[in-house]
Amino acid sequence: MKNIFFCMKQNLIRGRVFIILCFFIINVSCTGNTSSAQSTKKILLLGFDGMDPVLLDRYMKEDMLPNFKLLKEKGDFKPLVTSMPPQSPVAWSNFITGMNPGGHGIFDFIARDPQTYIPYLSTSKTTEAKKTIKIGDWLIPFSNAETLLLRKGKAFWEILQDNGIPSTVLKVPANFPPVSTEANTLSGMGTxxxxxxxxxxxxxxxxxxxxxxxxxxxxxxxxxxxxxxxxxxxxxxxxxxxxxxxxxxxxxxxxxxxxxxxxxxxxxxxxxxxxxxxxxxxxxxxxxxxxxxxxxxxxxxxxxxxxxxxxxxxxxxxxxxxxxxxxxxxxxxxxxxxxxxxxxxxxxxGMPEDTKALNQDFINNEAYIEQSDFIINERQKMLNLEMERFSSGLLFVYFSTTDLISHMFWRYMDKEHPGYKSEEAEKYSDVIKKTYRKMDTILGAVMKRIDNDTTLIILSDHGFGPFRRYFHINRWLKDNGYLNFIDDSLSESNEFFENVDFGMTKAYSLGFNGIYLNLFGREGMGIVYDGAEKEKLIKNLISKLEDVRDPESGNQVIKKVYRREEIYSGKYVADAPDLLIGYNRGYRTSWESALGKVPEGLLGDNMKRWSGTHLWDYELVPGIILSNKKIKTVSPALYDIAPTILAEFGIKKNTDMVGEPIF
Amino acid sequence: MNFINIVFNSLFDIFFYPFRSVDSIYGLCAISLFTAIIALPIFKYTSNQEEIKRVKARIMGHILELRLFKDDIRIILSAQKNILKFNMFYLRYTLKPLMFMMIPMVVIFIHTAVRYEYRPLHPGESAIVKAKLHNPNELSIKDRELVLTASEGLSIETPPLRIDGGKETYWRIRAEREGIFKLGFQARDMEVAKRVLVSGKVARLSSETLKSGIVSSFFYPGEPSLPEGTALESVLVTYPHAKINFFGWNIHWLILFFILTLGFGFILMKPFNVRL
Structure with a gap:
């Protein structure tokens, strides 16, 4: 009997020793983590798409945005150099990768297959199931359909996660399907x-x-x-x-x-x-x-x-x-x-605000504003949810409404806009301002909740301005002999260059800011040879395009035309358009030209509700950056953000990143 | 019937009282345990336990036969025939106790359903209210026009929507704050009231109230039936379906109730000395 008690006692002691050892090991390993200098460090990033520095400054001066003003006073506020072209998928890819478009391969909303000249959306591609069995009308798939993200380069949260820094990235554009990572991510624009x-x-x-x-x-x-x-x-x-x-x-x-x-x-x-x-x-x-x-x-x-x-x-x-x-x-x-x-x-x-329905009057302004508020509310709930769980690492939340509401309501606050109507302007001229105020309220709530270990960064991908006149760039190429029709008796060509004779075409435009040369060996029916001919064509195009004037006002339509080598570096420069069009304030490529249509007329008044734009020369539409830390860089750029985040956590930037830390 | 409902409602209200503010799973566990405790003695005393024991032993014997003589097709076929035969006997012996068990089981089932099928509205939530007239063709156009009133704490968000020649009328209401509120349906100079619950707790709810009758009173015990003489056939408040979280899965209460009741039944089989 004594022996039994002795054995039981011994087992109990061994058990206790084992539990104490386990507790000690767990405790030590936990302590090991928390003692690291990086573990309490937090970065909170809020992305307000299309928030414009001029409007922000104006509203701050009007005392409409007390929280932005407070952040500026306590920390810093600067314009943020955007991407060229200043389009959201391009700009947010700069932000994500720390590279310019030559490094991440996103050059426009729209890309093209050089062999067929057919456009496709630039950020993702879906392929159907390759193996199927057919039974009557039914198809039984034996492999999965695949969706691929076309953005190249490593996202900064992948690098953070590789270094043991937890990250949560909500609704960032150009991340569909989301890159495989242990971080919590939810795809945004492009979904x-x-x-x-x-x-x-x-x-x-x-x-x-x-x-x-x-x-x-x-x-x-x-x-x-x-x-x-x-x-x-x-x-x-x-x-x-x-x-x-x-x-x-x-x-x-x-x-x-x-x-x-x-x-x-x-x-x-x-x-x-x-x-x-x-x-x-x-x-x-x-x-x-x-x-x-x-x-x-x-x-x-x-x-x-x-x-x-x-x-x-x-x-x-x-x-x-x-x-x-x-x-x-x-x-x-x-x-x-x-x-x-x-x-x-x-x-x-990806872009939930239904601008297309509003543009065609299938919903009205009230419905659109209500929808925008609903979306802001949803994002705010996501932000609040993640703020509750946010104890270390990085948290990013993206807000799309600042951009899309500026696109749809700009004309109500711009008396020079051809679509300006004074009676409607009375009702809607402050819609954009009210949206900025809503962002200010969100910022205020966030500022109250963060501690001293948190670096707060507020940024936008580009600024904003009026879209008053459209430019049919493919018509200009046709009128100047760079693009020719198959049937010249027709005055137009439909989308996707339906009536364009590529055997007689030297240059064509697709997307919102790009011109491609019809290069021999690259394009399906290329006729322009690399070397002197190409060089001469480029010089010719640049000089003539920069010389285009609006006959109604005499204004320069295009501020600057860039050669891709001038502004891009990286592995994918060869995929970029040969020339990048930097439009002047008030002008933009027409919707028709973006999809390879060649309509009649060269310039026209934009009467659509889509009345604000940012598709100009990148120097005209910088974004914003505010932080609770002083920004040392004189002119910070979007591609500086990824290296900045890494540096804050003591991680070296990747060699292919072109940006530098800003603090 | 209303008196019986009052009695049962009071009993079940007392039973569920400790579970009104906790996760639904606790209340369901308790009622499942209670059901098992009620069902086992009924099964024991209304079934022929000896015969059940004998039949189960025969089934086991033939299953063993299947294993032992797996090379002899003749014995296997005979054993399968016998397993089927004794299973039928087993079903016959369980039929009688099941009939007896059904009476308390249905009562428990109905009174659990009125608590766990739907949940009360939360403040700020909306719900559709639907009223159906008994025989609209016998009513004048004016009498078909139902009027809805709501007590303080509820607001009516839409004007009435009348369809099928006024047979059905819809409204949408909104809960403003927590509490027990009243909707009044004015039909042919007679007002009919319906209770609306706004709460974060588990509560006895009656989504639909029907015209007076034994069947309707039995199956809809949450609230008294509609009074005699009313032109209304039914009134309905579309409460949201209750979600029951069971280790991360949202499971319908009924599935969980049966699984838990069976589980408790098997656990308590030995202490109650019952052969199932």
């Missing part, structure tokens, strides 16, 4: 909707239209019939990848309206939504049956535009469901669902 587009809305109307269903710019228009106050229609989903015919999968949508009151009941699957006229719905989950046991889920919001005398309903692009994404939108993959569990559904689409 498609479930149709695989950058946002396709649906619009239902009982107004008579020519066709029952019409494709419109970034949307689909449905002419629906009302019978006994009921509309029976379908919500249009994506083409079915399991069907060879790629027929669209739809889900039933039933709408009931009251005889007299401006209110409608929307039934979709098991959900019922009751909306007043001029009201947004909450997020609604929808599903589309692709095949037996295969369904695709997404989320969307409804906006009831009108009930009487005719019915109009807008449905947002169907966003990827963050709780069950069909393509990767976060790292780790469960992170998008974790956020949704905490804050509810949220916009996963």
């Amino acid at each position: 498609p909707d479930i149709l695989g587009t950058y946002g396709t809305f649906s619009f239902y109307t009982t107004k008579d239209l020519e066709d029952e269903e019409q494709e419109i710019e970034s949307g689909r228009l449905f002419n629906v019939k009302m019978l006994n106050n009921t509309i029976k229609t379908e919500l249009s989903g994506p083409p079915n990848p399991f069907k060879e015919s790629r027929e669209r999968v739809n889900t039933e949508l039933i709408i009931k309206v009251d005889n007299n009151n401006p209110v409608a009941l929307i039934r979709i699957e098991d959900e019922e939504i009751l909306l007043n006229e001029g009201e947004w719905s909450k997020w609604i989950k929808v599903s589309f049956k692709l095949a037996p046991l295969q369904k695709l889920t997404g989320i969307c919001r409804f906006y009831l535009m009108k009930v009487h005398p005719y019915f109009e309903l807008y449905v947002s692009p169907i966003n990827i469901d963050p709780t069950n994404p069909n393509v990767p939108i976060s790292t780790p993959e469960s992170y998008s669902a974790d956020i949704a569990d905490e804050i509810g559904y949220y916009y996963t689409q």
